[in-house]
Amino acid sequence: MASRKVIGFDMDGVIVDNCPLKVEIANKMGYSIKLADAPFEIIKNILKPEDLRALQTALYHDLKMSLGAKLMPGIVNLLRQIKSEKTPYFLVSRRSDPPIAIKLLCARGLWPEYFNESNAFFVAEPEEKNAKAKELRVTHYIDDETKILNVLTDVPNKFLFDRLNVFPEADHYTKVASHKELAKHLF
Ligand SMILES: [Mg+2]
Structure with missing residues (x-):
């Protein structure tokens, strides 16, 4: 099931x-x-x-x-694992220039294999991330900004992706430093 x-x-x-x-x-x-x-x-x-x-x-x-930006280490493995267990997943980004975001994902091999028009959404304001997440029934959201996690009031499980370990631990989110660590919480 x-x-x-x-x-x-x-x-x-x-x-x-x-x-x-x-x-x-x-x-x-x-x-x-x-x-x-x-x-x-x-x-x-x-x-x-x-x-x-x-x-x-x-x-x-x-x-x-x-296009000089790299992929976060471990992201492809994680997406492969999510896809193989048929868990729905989405991209909800505040990039205001989606065509450039898509070209970057394309250049890094993630578009259209892992993200495409059916599961990628671009919004403007932090609160719109919450609205979109609610609409998509997102249960687990991963962001690198505490400011965003603070407004995701309709998402039950929030993860702060803090690769450089520069933010404090907090009660309302779980801090992870890598996609390997994130995988332990997701599966
Ligand atoms: Mg971010």
């Missing part, structure tokens, strides 16, 4: 690892930041607002630049 588990994924910082690319771009702008400074909730406090905007434009709207 199929389980009732439904998994939702954030894209950046969970499926895609763009932290090395962020360090590279910020270094070129003259900031001497380290990998541990690259998660959005940290880098946003380091870069000047205009530089943060330029960084985000490069990451999410510049095709050539955005």
Whole structure:
């Protein structure tokens, strides 16, 4: 019998690892930041607002630049496992330029094999992630931002993907540092 588990994924910082690319771009702008400074909730406090905007434009709207992002280690194995047990899963991302997001997933071999028009959704606001997750009956959601997990009030199981171990533990989410670790909670 199929389980009732439904998994939702954030894209950046969970499926895609763009932290090395962020360090590279910020270094070129003259900031001497380290990998541990690259998660959005940290880098946003380091870069000047205009530089943060330029960084985000490069990451999410510049095709050539955005294609420099790598996959998070272990994500393909995890998706293969989820697919093989026929658990429904979705991508719910706040990328505002879906064609570029899709081109990146395509270039990394995830589109259309693991994500495609039937299970990938793009929304604008954090609260819309919750609404979409609720509509899709997501039971387990994985995000790399505490700000997002805080508004996912309709998702019973929330996971903070904290690869660099830069965020504190909290009661309302489970912290994982890798997809291998996440798999232990999902299966
Ligand atoms: Mg993210």
